[in-house]
Amino acid sequence: xxxxxxxxxxxxxxxxxxxxxxxxxxxxxxxxxxxxxxxxxxxxxxxxxxxxxxxxxxxxxxxxxxxxxxxxxxxxxxxxxxxxxxxxxxxxxxxxxxxxxxxxxxxxxxxxxxxxxxxxxxxxxxxxxxxxxxxxxxxxxxxxxxxxxxxxxxxxxxxxxxxxxxxxxxxxxxxxxxxxxxxxxxxxxxxxxxxxxxxxxxxxxxxxxxxxxxxxxxxxxxxxxxxxxxxxxxxxxxxxxxxxxxxxxxxxxxxxxxxxxxxxxxxxxxxxxxxxxxxxxxxxxxxxxxxxxxxxxxxxxxxxxx
Amino acid sequence: xxxxxxxxxxxxxxxxxxxxxxxxxxxxxxxxxxxxxxxxxxxxxxxxxxxxxxxxxxxxxxxxxxxxxxxxxxxxxxxxxxxxxxxxxxxxxxxxxxxxxxxxxxxxxxxxxxxxxxxxxxxxxxxxxxxxxxxxxxxxxxxxxxxxxxxxxxxxxxxxxxxxxxxxxxxxxxxxxxxxxxxxxxxxxxxxxxxxxxxxxxxxxxxxxxxxxxxxxxxxxxxxxxxxxxxxxxxxxxxxx
Numbered sequence: 001x002x003x004x005x006x007x008x009x010x011x012x013x014x015x016x017x018x019x020x021x022x023x024x025x026x027x028x029x030x031x032x033x034x035x036x037x038x039x040x041x042x043x044x045x046x047x048x049x050x051x052x053x054x055x056x057x058x059x060x061x062x063x064x065x066x067x068x069x070x071x072x073x074x075x076x077x078x079x080x081x082x083x084x085x086x087x088x089x090x091x092x093x094x095x096x097x098x099x100x101x102x103x104x105x106x107x108x109x110x111x112x113x114x115x116x117x118x119x120x121x122x123x124x125x126x127x128x129x130x131x132x133x134x135x136x137x138x139x140x141x142x143x144x145x146x147x148x149x150x151x152x153x154x155x156x157x158x159x160x161x162x163x164x165x166x167x168x169x170x171x172x173x174x175x176x177x178x179x180x181x182x183x184x185x186x187x188x189x190x191x192x193x194x195x196x197x198x199x200x201x202x203x204x205x206x207x208x209x210x211x212x213x214x215x216x217x218x219x220x221x222x223x224x225x226x227x228x229x230x231x232x233x234x235x236x237x238x239x240x241x242x243x244x245x246x247x248x249x250x251x252x253x254x255x256x257x258x259x260x261x262x263x264x265x266x267x268x269x270x271x272x273x274x275x276x277x278x279x280x281x282x283x284x285x286x287x288x289x290x291x292x293x294x295x296x297x298x299x300x301x302x303x304x305x306x
Numbered sequence: 307x308x309x310x311x312x313x314x315x316x317x318x319x320x321x322x323x324x325x326x327x328x329x330x331x332x333x334x335x336x337x338x339x340x341x342x343x344x345x346x347x348x349x350x351x352x353x354x355x356x357x358x359x360x361x362x363x364x365x366x367x368x369x370x371x372x373x374x375x376x377x378x379x380x381x382x383x384x385x386x387x388x389x390x391x392x393x394x395x396x397x398x399x400x401x402x403x404x405x406x407x408x409x410x411x412x413x414x415x416x417x418x419x420x421x422x423x424x425x426x427x428x429x430x431x432x433x434x435x436x437x438x439x440x441x442x443x444x445x446x447x448x449x450x451x452x453x454x455x456x457x458x459x460x461x462x463x464x465x466x467x468x469x470x471x472x473x474x475x476x477x478x479x480x481x482x483x484x485x486x487x488x489x490x491x492x493x494x495x496x497x498x499x500x501x502x503x504x505x506x507x508x509x510x511x512x513x514x515x516x517x518x519x520x521x522x523x524x525x526x527x528x529x530x531x532x533x534x535x536x537x538x539x540x541x542x543x544x545x546x547x
Binding site: 149156157164166 | 374379380
């Protein structure tokens, strides 16, 4: 395993983490399941490349533009679909994701099904890490704010949330918008990492992957999201030695977690400084410590949620 | 104080409420009794803006009530929904504070919190506990307490005694009387007609979306038709059902 290969996996981890963080807000904290977030990644990716190559904007601005366009696209979608309950919203997002892919397949301005090649590889480990860390920080702050609490209230019991005066549609729209912006930025990062865009990359399988990472990590936990997306991105690579069997092992390990911990890895809990202290106290100083990625996420946290 | 005029609500093709008129005066407890599916909850949901009426007026102190739930709460109308809808993964304290969502005056919020704890000492014992782990009766207390935290002028209570042990029903009804004594007007929907009529000043009987009878609760309590249909008291040879 050379450094180039490891660096590639780490960059993919960062890209997935950015997308999954947004989805975690929507699914984990607001209780809305989406199977169309690859669609928002596609919109963000194409928009970021358009902004960078055709409009000549600098890389960070192009990324933000991609995120913003994805967010703006989410608004009419949300307005139309967020009044739908549970499964129906899920089906509507699935339809949206597929529709975006088919449109991109057929619109020749963006290269159609052949794809858009020749994108300069600008995404580096440094700026992916920066984006993911910034994304995590903002998300932790958001979730612990009054807005985050309102979203949790909607997830827990929407009617009750409305009767205490929370504007449920507004908060669901806000949640969808923010998650679309995250997905859009991730799409841009991915486009500028692979140097190539093709509608096929943003299929339903990709959306499902993102949702699995959220559930695997634990509904309603940012640390879980971080752990889940890093583990599930790295796992298929670590298992490459098993050749074709690696996908079986991947599937089996997801099933295993779902059976043994239905609430996901973290199950609504957060890793924080206080959590580490409690972990170390009974064991003494010789504790094994946690994985590096999770520690970074926890530093911004405000302790285990009660 | 609260006035409903010629209210019509449809669910698709189903006419759930037909020309319903209703009045609640300041400081009153008014109850709506009726069988399952008569439209009692629909009426409360229409007042609180959760369900959109097709026609009719809902007035608070002569002014039309907002069309959205959050607008309605702001005007001082608070619904305590049926079925103990608590935020299961938030603590009892957080649940109560969610009730004060639209208020910003810290000192009066704390005063109301103390008042809720005084009404329901059980909640103060369990303030750190997750709401989902409370018993049914405690969850009902919590939803009522959460409603009080919005400091409402009028409270819409939907089936507060549903599925509770008789002793708890007693407690809940004592608290309802207590809340009214403290100056909050109450509109109470109940299937437990006996309990509701005993505590209320006036009552409306709703059947298939139509108000069929109204009057002082004490009179309805002794009305032979009501006694037969809702209180399970048989009259001579006639049978129910």
